[in-house]
Amino acid sequence: MPAAGRPEVDDDIGRHLQHLRVERRLAERTLTLYADAFSRLRGFAEQSGVDLRQAQPHHVRRWAGQLHVHGLAPRSIALMLSAWRGLYRWLGRDGLVAANPVEGVRAPKAPKPLPKALSVDHAVALAEPASVDDPGSAALAARDRCMIELLYGCGLRVAELVGLDLRAGATAAGWIDADDASAHVFGKGSKRRSVPVGTHALAALRDWLAARAAIASPDEPALFVSQRGTRITDSQVRSRLKRRAVLAGLPTHVHPHMLRHSFASHLLQSSGDLRAVQELLGHANITTTQVYTQLDFGHLSKVYDAAHPRARKRG
Known part of the structure; x- marks a missing residue:
């Protein structure tokens, strides 16, 4: 039975969002983006049958790859990974995870736009x-x-x-x-x-x-x-x-x-x-x-x- 849907997991995310809102004082727009990132993370974990606290780097790499396959831009994937990385770093401070599975995982490189030239x-x-x-x-x-x-x-x-x-x-x-x-x-x-x-x-x-x-x-x-x-x-x-x-x-x-x-x-x-x-x-x-x-x-x-x-x- 997948553990990612357990109440303590949702509580982890809820408490972290509260931390970001109250202690970090992030803007509402940023909080909305982070909440979406955590929602996607929870969904990936549930689909994979993985306890969110037990996720490993290979899981995160696969989930980031799925974001890319689904058409998410590299910059958006980088934002998702940044939010996930912060969540696991915060959980690590309380000893709830042994290691941060997002460390070392990078978003695909964004293609460099061509410089604009006049005719x-x-x-x-x-x-x-x-x-x-x-x-x-x-x-x-x-x-x-x-x-x-x-x-x-x-x-x-x-x-x-x-x-x-x-x-x-x-x-x-x-x-x-x-x-x-x-x-x-x-x-x-x-x-x-x-x-x-x-x-x-x-x-x-x-x-x-x-x-x-x-x-x-x-x-x-x-x-x-x-x-x-x-x-x-x-x-x-x-x-x-x-x-x-x-x-x-x-x-x-x-x-x-x-x-x-x-x-x-x-x-x-x-x-x-x-x-x-x-x-x-x-x-x-x-x-x-x-x-x-x-x-x-x-x-x-x-x-x-x-x-x-x-x-x-x-x-």
Whole structure:
């Protein structure tokens, strides 16, 4: 006769929920999630004929596997296991279980979502001066165009962009050599890398440098400055980019890292050279860059589905 349905088991769960409510003071939403997790645990134990206090790691692994088979997302399974782990840890303090059967049991890994990238047309539209410029300030419009050209044209991180100085120096975190058409930045781990700067970005840089003196504070070393004349911040870049995307009529929210993703995926689609894209992005490990091959395959799949006669749906 399965012991999981005995009153003391339900009492274990009830007392633990009371502990979480009164002593831990968990939010009602969290308590509801935990109660559901314990209900599922009780159900699994009853179906398996296992005394809840006698459950073993192999039981818990099988139950977690059943959650996965039934379509529960990895993050939801992780929450369930966390609730179960806490219950058994609490029972262990009272000597009601010899060991915690949930220790060492992990939820399946959640698939990493693909980074979102703009289409080529949308990326170009974002930097296009004629249809996008904010009429409020010609200088700020020139600055924003230049920032977008560097984020998309060079694949810079936003921290690398705001760290750029007007010129090279011992204290400079990064700079652009217009004569050499290259940007020199410090990436993650203080690793320096150099990337080519395209003709559109160089033209935007010249326009911005011509307008920069109108708003930059004297002796400010930063290449990009805010309206106050000091170095622009990450959040200000995000805000300006969001505004510019709205002005351009783009159908999606745009953030700086999306332009870096777009740079990588568009370059890979054109060249197929994964190693070169890795170097341009400054990734220490090529496996980090390989996510863009999935973006590339997605692009090819869309082309195939739209164009290949054998892929068209029959009416």
